[in-house]
Amino acid sequence: MAGFRQLLRNTPQGLYCPPGDFHIDPTQPVDHAVITHGHSDHARAGHGTVLATAETLAIMAARYGADFAASSQAARYGETVTRGSVSVTLVPAGHVLGSAQVVLKWKDRTAVISGDYKRRRDPTCPPFQPVACDLFVSEATFGLPVFRFPPSEDETAKLLKSVALFPERTHLVGVYALGKAQRLIRLLREAGYDRTLYIHGALASMNALYEAHGAALGPLAHATDDARNALPGEIVLAPPSAIADKWARRFADPIPAFASGWMTVRARARQRHVELPLVLSDHADWDELTLTVGELKPEELWITHGSEEALLRWAQLNDISATALEIAGYEDEDE
Ligand SMILES: [Zn+2]
Numbered sequence: 001m002a003g004f005r006q007l008l009r010n011t012p013q014g015l016y017c018p019p020g021d022f023h024i025d026p027t028q029p030v031d032h033a034v035i036t037h038g039h040s041d042h043a044r045a046g047h048g049t050v051l052a053t054a055e056t057l058a059i060m061a062a063r064y065g066a067d068f069a070a071s072s073q074a075a076r077y078g079e080t081v082t083r084g085s086v087s088v089t090l091v092p093a094g095h096v097l098g099s100a101q102v103v104l105k106w107k108d109r110t111a112v113i114s115g116d117y118k119r120r121r122d123p124t125c126p127p128f129q130p131v132a133c134d135l136f137v138s139e140a141t142f143g144l145p146v147f148r149f150p151p152s153e154d155e156t157a158k159l160l161k162s163v164a165l166f167p168e169r170t171h172l173v174g175v176y177a178l179g180k181a182q183r184l185i186r187l188l189r190e191a192g193y194d195r196t197l198y199i200h201g202a203l204a205s206m207n208a209l210y211e212a213h214g215a216a217l218g219p220l221a222h223a224t225d226d227a228r229n230a231l232p233g234e235i236v237l238a239p240p241s242a243i244a245d246k247w248a249r250r251f252a253d254p255i256p257a258f259a260s261g262w263m264t265v266r267a268r269a270r271q272r273h274v275e276l277p278l279v280l281s282d283h284a285d286w287d288e289l290t291l292t293v294g295e296l297k298p299e300e301l302w303i304t305h306g307s308e309e310a311l312l313r314w315a316q317l318n319d320i321s322a323t324a325l326e327i328a329g330y331e332d333e334d335e
């Protein structure tokens with residue numbers, strides 16, 4: 001960690017860049033913040049200035065109100081902004097709408113802070129762009145070899161097959177409001193499912209925001225508009241907390257499903273009373289993490305959060321010096 005401490009260091013508020021005087025995804029209010037994406041553990045309200053993509057700023061405004069920061073500045077992907085003696089460029093992270101990696105250039109060094117990312121295709125945002133760097137800062141939410149996610153299309157097919165098998169029951173799918181909901185909807189549309197999808201009210205504002213940014217979601221309706229309608233044979237999308245809630249009892253013999261990388265772990269599915277686990281994640285799995293670090297071959301790897309032990313060992317075996325930052329306050333949304 002020593003070699004890069006002048007450029008980037010870990011503070012109680014999160015990562016801080018001294019020569020540019022800003023924090024990246026700070027976990028507490030700071031004077032100047034650069035935000036990688038709109039998930040609530042990375043994008044918090046109350047900073048002085050915020051630099052992020054226009055999409056991330058729109059997500060923050062939708063969630064916190066227009067006054068989420070004293071001032072904000074949008075940067076396009078690939079556009080370079082100067083802060084002090086540092087140049088800052090946002091490039092796609094492939095995680096959710098507007099998600100960006102933060103590329104810092106200072107003197108002859110390049111550091112990439114990837115935020116949350118994934119490598120597989122997502123029809124709702126541009127793909128992760130690898131940037132050669134000396135220091136790579138990575139998450140490790142699913143940093144264990146047991147986390148190997150199947151193709152997303154297989155999981156969508158699994159859901160549609162179950163819908164065909166149980167036409168008298170409602171499929172109630174738990175999805176995170178930002179990213180997962182819209183990605184699953186787009187994947188269902190790509191698989192040819194063109195019927196109305198029924199939506200819990202808590203997902204409506206992010207769906208509208210995605211549509212305003214060009215992600216066509218097809219016919220959607222509020223799940224609870226008609227009290228008499230138990231929606232047999234239909235798909236209902238709801239926040240994960242709602243699928244085991246009293247709210248779920250209005251539907252026809254519902255099949256609780258949950259779209260999450262955590263559904264790799266059977267015990268997690270059982271614990272949440274999930275009958276139909278769908279392994280669909282917006283994070284990198286073990287293969288994507290090691291592929292990315294192996295491809296970039298940075299001098300140093302810093303791991304912000306997650307299961308860092310195995311990735312630390314993997315990096316060391318591959319002659320990459322690696323450090324676990326153990327930043328508190330980054331959690332998978334709704335977990
Ligand atoms: Zn995230």
Ligand SMILES: [Zn+2]
Binds near residue numbers: 041042330331
């Ligand atoms: Zn995160």
